[in-house]
Amino acid sequence: MAVTAAIETKQLPKAFDVDAVRSEFPILETPVRGKRLVYLDNAATTQKPRVVIAALRRYYEEENANIHRGVHYLSERATDLYEKTREQIRRFIGAGDAREVVFVRGTTEGINLVAATFGRANVRAGDEVLITAMEHHSNIVPWQMLCEQVGAKLKVAPINDAGELLVDELSNLLNAKTKLLAITHVSNALGTVNPMKDVIAVAHSAGVPVVVDGAQAIPHQRIDVRELDCDFYTFSSHKMYGPTGIGVLYGKLDLLNAMPPYQGGGDMIKSVTFEGTIFNDIPYKFEAGTPNIADGIAFGAAVEYLSSLDWQALSIYEHGLLQYATERVKEIDGVRIIGTAREKAGVLSFVMEGVHPHDIGTILDQEGIAVRTGHHCAQPVMQRFGIPATVRASFGLYNTREEVDALVKSLQKVKEIFN
Amino acid sequence: MATDELRSLYQEIILDHNKNPRNFRQMPDADYVLEGYNPLCGDHYTIYLKMNGDVVADVSFEGAGCAISKASASVMSTVVKGKTKQHVHELFDRFHDLVTGKHTGNVSFEELGKLAAFAGVSEFPARVKCASLAWHTLRGALEQRKETVTTE
Numbered sequence: 001m002a003v004t005a006a007i008e009t010k011q012l013p014k015a016f017d018v019d020a021v022r023s024e025f026p027i028l029e030t031p032v033r034g035k036r037l038v039y040l041d042n043a044a045t046t047q048k049p050r051v052v053i054a055a056l057r058r059y060y061e062e063e064n065a066n067i068h069r070g071v072h073y074l075s076e077r078a079t080d081l082y083e084k085t086r087e088q089i090r091r092f093i094g095a096g097d098a099r100e101v102v103f104v105r106g107t108t109e110g111i112n113l114v115a116a117t118f119g120r121a122n123v124r125a126g127d128e129v130l131i132t133a134m135e136h137h138s139n140i141v142p143w144q145m146l147c148e149q150v151g152a153k154l155k156v157a158p159i160n161d162a163g164e165l166l167v168d169e170l171s172n173l174l175n176a177k178t179k180l181l182a183i184t185h186v187s188n189a190l191g192t193v194n195p196m197k198d199v200i201a202v203a204h205s206a207g208v209p210v211v212v213d214g215a216q217a218i219p220h221q222r223i224d225v226r227e228l229d230c231d232f233y234t235f236s237s238h239k240m241y242g243p244t245g246i247g248v249l250y251g252k253l254d255l256l257n258a259m260p261p262y263q264g265g266g267d268m269i270k271s272v273t274f275e276g277t278i279f280n281d282i283p284y285k286f287e288a289g290t291p292n293i294a295d296g297i298a299f300g301a302a303v304e305y306l307s308s309l310d311w312q313a314l315s316i317y318e319h320g321l322l323q324y325a326t327e328r329v330k331e332i333d334g335v336r337i338i339g340t341a342r343e344k345a346g347v348l349s350f351v352m353e354g355v356h357p358h359d360i361g362t363i364l365d366q367e368g369i370a371v372r373t374g375h376h377c378a379q380p381v382m383q384r385f386g387i388p389a390t391v392r393a394s395f396g397l398y399n400t401r402e403e404v405d406a407l408v409k410s411l412q413k414v415k416e417i418f419n
Numbered sequence: 420m421a422t423d424e425l426r427s428l429y430q431e432i433i434l435d436h437n438k439n440p441r442n443f444r445q446m447p448d449a450d451y452v453l454e455g456y457n458p459l460c461g462d463h464y465t466i467y468l469k470m471n472g473d474v475v476a477d478v479s480f481e482g483a484g485c486a487i488s489k490a491s492a493s494v495m496s497t498v499v500k501g502k503t504k505q506h507v508h509e510l511f512d513r514f515h516d517l518v519t520g521k522h523t524g525n526v527s528f529e530e531l532g533k534l535a536a537f538a539g540v541s542e543f544p545a546r547v548k549c550a551s552l553a554w555h556t557l558r559g560a561l562e563q564r565k566e567t568v569t570t571e
């Protein structure tokens with residue numbers, strides 16, 4: 001017995017040092033409205049650690065040049081740094097080949113790229129594209145546009161009252177006409193974590209490729225695209241502590257190779273004559289024009305920062321924080337939590353009886369507490385729950401229980417004003 | 420306790436009109452019916468308007484939204500009844516100046532009456548659209564517009 005206990009103690013993961021993490025994020029020390037910032041809008045965008053800010057500054061002060069085209073020193077150096085990021089990301093998501101990492105502006109462009117290339121090449125009149133009832137607008141509208149253009153049908157897999165995907169129903173919707181499943185890994189409005197590996201296996205057994213919207217998953221859990229066996233996986237740098245304006249579309253090598261290019265222009269070609277053009281190899285085939293070099297390189301710094309963290313400890317910490325916040329907010333009279341899935345990450349959405357989310361947002365803001373109020377670019381989710389909007393507190397790796405307490409205290413104030 | 424800004428935003432009169440909105444009903448025999456929508460936060464109202472020549476005979480509204488937008492629609496419905504079209508337009512201009520902080524002091528708060536309760540909105544630029552949604556919609560109805568009025 002004693003021996004077992006000792007082993008168990010030994011195996012306890014190290015505690016996550018949130019104070020050390022916080023000290024890496026300068027904005028957390030910036031007062032807003034004369035108060036200490038309590039930043040609970042991480043699902044919209046995350047704050048940036050010093051290393052990312054420094055990388056941006058260093059790039060413009062010491063490294064700036066265009067890439068893939070100059071023979072001069074700076075161009076070679078910028079190219080190396082940019083391509084190093086691609087390799088860092090490959091490693092971070094467990095891809096087998098850096099050519100599977102396509103740089104895009106963000107998740108939205110990643111999905112649009114798949115719709116415009118893979119979609120246009122493979123989805124025909126009478127075919128179906130399957131999504132779910134918990135998608136962000138950016139994983140609905142591109143498919144609607146595609147279906148409209150080619151005469152295909154958009155199908156929607158339903159969710160239950162807890163905000164969980166009904167996998168059986170999804171499975172029943174897969175058929176010979178289904179050309180693609182587009183699904184979010186984690187819902188930005190509800191926090192639901194979908195059983196991605198199972199869903200992908202179900203889709204594959206029906207011969208349907210899967211594009212995963214990973215925007216809200218990648219800041220909260222380690223992703224291994226080969227273990228998931230997803231065909232595409234897309235995410236935004238700015239939601240994972242990196243700069244805005246850059247993101248990644250991962251795609252399986254053979255799929256990317258078979259896809260037509262996205263936009264035409266420089267960098268995506270091998271040779272051009274007026275009679276015709278030979279396109280470049282992947283990933284450059286999908287990266288026309290001068291890319292977002294500075295943010296790409298700084299994105300590498302963010303990935304390096306994330307890679308340096310103890311993810312087991314982080315995961316336990318974040319999970320505990322969300323649980324704590326859920327318990328505390330649930331205790332407030334008249335509050336209803338929207339999204340009560342068993343598996344959740346990072347997001348606490350709720351409504352308060354008799355008070356519109358917008359008014360709550362204004363009152364919290366006066367206390368220096370940043371939350372999002374509204375439909376969270378997921379109007380169909382709001383319709384599903386029969387509400388116009390929610391208040392959404394979303395958590396990142398630097399949030400603390402004290403900040404949750406501050407949120408709860410301000411929510412009490414809301415009740416006081418609106419009693 | 421709430422900050423002074425919050426207190427001035429959520430005045431008693433605004434909280435009251437939010438909780439018990441006046442003229443909050445359909446109007447089957449309305450001359451003009453127009454929807455107003457704020458896509459950013461989802462505030463959504465329908466304004467019903469009955470005219471007697473050039474004079475507003477009756478106004479009512481329905482819909483849902485935040486306290487500021489609902490109270491504004493409610494207070495508006497109580498102040499424009501019996502006013503001429505021209506007078507309503509003038510009131511809206513003054514109200515708009517008030518909530519955007521352009522209120523010069525030339526217009527006395529007395530003249531604004533109950534509308535003065537919305538002066539605190541000017542400290543909250545993000546809420547100006549909430550306060551003015553019903554007014555924009557009413558103006559659309561007076562101009563006999565048909566398509567939904569949006570604040571974006």
Ligand SMILES: Cc1ncc(COP(=O)(O)O)c(C=O)c1O
Nearest residue numbers: 106107108136138188213215236
């Ligand atoms: C689930 C989800 N998908 C897609 C997006 C779109 O990401 P971006 O705006 O960075 O392209 C977001 C961000 O709002 C999101 O939360």
